[in-house]
Amino acid sequence: MKIGYFGDESSHTYACALKNFPSDRLTGFQSIAAAAEAVEQGRMDGAVVPIENSVGGTVGDALDAIKNYGVYITAQYFMGISHSLIGLPGASKNGIKRIYSHPQALSQCDEYLKRFFPDALKIPVASTSAALKTLKSEDEAAVARSALPGQTVLDSEIEDVKSNTTRFVLIKSAPVFRGGNVSVMFDTRHRPGELLKALNVLAGYDLNMHKLESRPSRDGVFRYWFYVEFDCRLDKEQLMAVMHKLEGAAGFIKFAGMYSSADNPT
Numbered sequence: 026m027k028i029g030y031f032g033d034e035s036s037h038t039y040a041c042a043l044k045n046f047p048s049d050r051l052t053g054f055q056s057i058a059a060a061a062e063a064v065e066q067g068r069m070d071g072a073v074v075p076i077e078n079s080v081g082g083t084v085g086d087a088l089d090a091i092k093n094y095g096v097y098i099t100a101q102y103f104m105g106i107s108h109s110l111i112g113l114p115g116a117s118k119n120g121i122k123r124i125y126s127h128p129q130a131l132s133q134c135d136e137y138l139k140r141f142f143p144d145a146l147k148i149p150v151a152s153t154s155a156a157l158k159t160l161k162s163e164d165e166a167a168v169a170r171s172a173l174p175g176q177t178v179l180d181s182e183i184e185d186v187k188s189n190t191t192r193f194v195l196i197k198s199a200p201v202f203r204g205g206n207v208s209v210m211f212d213t214r215h216r217p218g219e220l221l222k223a224l225n226v227l228a229g230y231d232l233n234m235h236k237l238e239s240r241p242s243r244d245g246v247f248r249y250w251f252y253v254e255f256d257c258r259l260d261k262e263q264l265m266a267v268m269h270k271l272e273g274a275a276g277f278i279k280f281a282g283m284y285s286s287a288d289n290p291t
Contacts, residue, residue, distance in 0.1 A: 027052065029060040029072035032154040037170050041104050041193045042073040056151060061090035064198050071099070077192040078106070080185065081132035083238055087194070088252050091281050092210050092240075097200035098282030102193045108134055110180040111172045116163040118179050121145050125156035126168035134168055136185040194284070202261040204285030207232075209268070211275035212242060212250035220251070222274040227255055230267050250277065257283065 026049045030042040033053040042051050052069065054060040060072040076087040076098075091098065108130055112121065121142055124131075128149040131138065138147060150156050156167035157176065172178055213219035227234055236254035241247075257264060264283065272278050 026070040029069040032152045036154045057086045058090045061094040065095045071197045076194045079190045081129040096196040098194045099197045099201045100195040106189045106191045109178045112166040121166045122164040125159045130168045137183045207257040208281035209253045211278040226271045
């Protein structure tokens, strides 16, 4: 299969894709949206993207991409994440004035960066891979998984929490209906109690919700849509009945996927 991933071969997402698809053709993309678009258009059979970190929280770009493109979550993977501080040859920790990385990686190393680099600028960029390519001088460093050729590791295992874990998902252009996890996206009418009506649909089917998050809708000032994950042991017909009822209690709605944790999904 042709599997896309976010970043390049120095990224954590590449490591996850390689672990789970070692015999498939892997292609990196500079953004999660670009990877999702490639799946929607059929240029990729699927793509691996990060959706949540145990320290940094939800990856908003992933939720937006799943909402905006014709893709669905079909599997999820958990992988321990360790970061390194990377610079150019001749660089030293004492001379670092600017540190680049993806906002998630900066968040996961926040205490370390505050302790050792309180005066350095922390500059968010599109990915940890982009951070490595940004380095041009000895007073710059990047937070990333591994160094590119010609770069040097200034410090390793700099994440604040040693159990730091990222949840990755496999997105495809068609949903599957197996697994014990379901993701749904929806918005509600801007009236009191409307969100409660939608959540009561899940409660009515005795579905255990374990994630609820709001995202800016971008079509109105301070308007939001919601991302929900819940445990599900229903078959496809029963799940579609839930979706039909939920649609009656919501405005926009998207079934974002049914999936389980797997090493080598098909």
